[in-house]
Amino acid sequence: MNNNPVLQISDLYVAYGSILALHGVCMEVHKGELVSICGVNGAGKSTVLKAIAGVLKPRSGSIRFKGKEVAGYKPEQLHKMGMALVPEGREIFPSLTVEENLRIGAYGRRLDKSFAADLEDLFNLFPILKERYHQAGGLLSGGEQQMLAIARGLISKPDLLMLDEPSLGLSPALVDQIFELIIELKSRNITILLVEQNAQRALAIADRAYLFANGRVEYSGQPQELMGNVDITSVYLGHNGGDV
Amino acid sequence: MNAEILFEFVINVLSMGSLYALISLGLVFVFGICQLVNYAYGEYITVSGYVLYFLGVFTNLPWPVVFLLGILAGVAIGFFSELVAFRPFRERSLDALLVTSFAVSIILQRLFQLGISPRSKAVPVPAFFNLNIQLFGVITPLRNLLIIGTTIVLLTVLVLIMKYTTLGIAMRGASENFVTARLMGVPANLMISAAFIISGLLAGVVAIFWSARTGSVEPMMGGTPLLIGFIAVVIGGMHSLPGSVLGGYVYAFISNVLSLTLPSSLLSFRDAFMFAIVIAFLVLKPEGLLRGNYQEERVG
Ligand SMILES: Nc1ncnc2c1ncn2[C@@H]1O[C@H](COP(=O)(O)OP(=O)(O)OP(=O)(O)O)[C@@H](O)[C@H]1O
Ligand SMILES: [Mg+2]
16 A cells, blocks of 8 residues: 555535535545445435546545645546446436447547457456347346446546446346456556445455444444454444344 | 329429428528527528629539539628627627627618618529429429538538537537537537537528529528528427428428319418418327427537
């Protein structure tokens, strides 16, 4: 771990209208790390990702990405700088084909040899996308849509990949597949910020973790500590530390 | 019904439908990207119409150049009205945008009234537009065939752009889910400018054939095409580009059927019948013939 985090957030306040959703959040993500954010519904997990990605403008506080202050930047600027957010609920473009969805994911990239090579590489990770290349995204199953959503995030070769509840609504077998995939991405040294309600699974693969509650960071540190701490898991993650 | 009447009917539906399809397509391009019903769209047509008038009356430029400049005027008013009037309010609310579009519409109308003339001006029309062509025993002015051909060419080009270019694919993505498209690096400003430019271009083409049909331009002339665009869009679907084109042709079809079938005593109520049909569409098929995919999301 070096001293220059890819992402550094300090004292971040974000509001929806007049209602504060984040109250002074501080966190950081270093290069090559897999950092998990856990917390119950409404804790502010998606809000922090949206603020980082520029969808929500912070009320105050600082967001530094690769050493640069980026609070208030537009989503498209941040994407260009190397961020990719795979949003909660997949949000693929339903009437666009898999190919077109990926083309938008690669917006700003030249469609050259290195793009073709990356595409081949993605097809190795997600063979189903090659099979369905010319099908409308809306016709894919939930699991396939999640694969597409992740692939669409990866095709831009982000320096920070943010995943918002990638396992949400998927069958247990598919959840396994998603977590295997995240481990594979981690082994490729991709920096990942993972939001999950499936806390045990997320904590098991994370390098570090943040526990959100009511728009605040309630705990941060080693995932093992968090999993071992009965008080914290029972209060903030439900009695058994989340569903498996 | 004999073959000639049928053929005349087909040409009428296709020529009128082509014009209506271009009108509604121009509305839906902007609506798809910004969810804005742009009331100033009719005035884009008027601006182009006045440019055609001035160039036609006061210069000796060849017709293709006049038409090109007329279309460019539509592009320019589309682009600059967005830049100057809509962009500053975009982050506010959809209602603010809607009110802005009313304002732009009214300001442009007043400018035409004060700066040019409140009365209508005769627009020169190239002679070949009114040349009567005999086709399968039916006599029709050449402009009816020109609008059909122009529409085929324009739609083909637009389909190619929307299907195969990065800009077009991004615009389709942005019209389904604007925020997510931005998260993928698609610039909001570029998408919106492109939508207004295409809208203005269509208004410019419409102006050529509209003013050729009416023979004149006047400050309030944008109202009728705007209404036609609304009706076509209600029929075809607000969220679908192909739907808006289909709506234009269906509108023309219904309108021509009414003209043919209504007894002459009821012919003056043709518009009333037309509106009754539109209301029926709103009740029975509120999302239009083609639904399209879109997300209710604000442009931020
Ligand atoms: N668009 C919105 N308008 C108003 N309030 C919102 C909006 N989105 C979220 N909130 C509120 O902000 C708080 C945090 O929401 P957020 O979506 O960040 O939670 P989350 O941790 O992602 O929850 P979940 O696990 O359900 O996805 C909640 O109280 C929520 O009600
Ligand atoms: Mg969430």
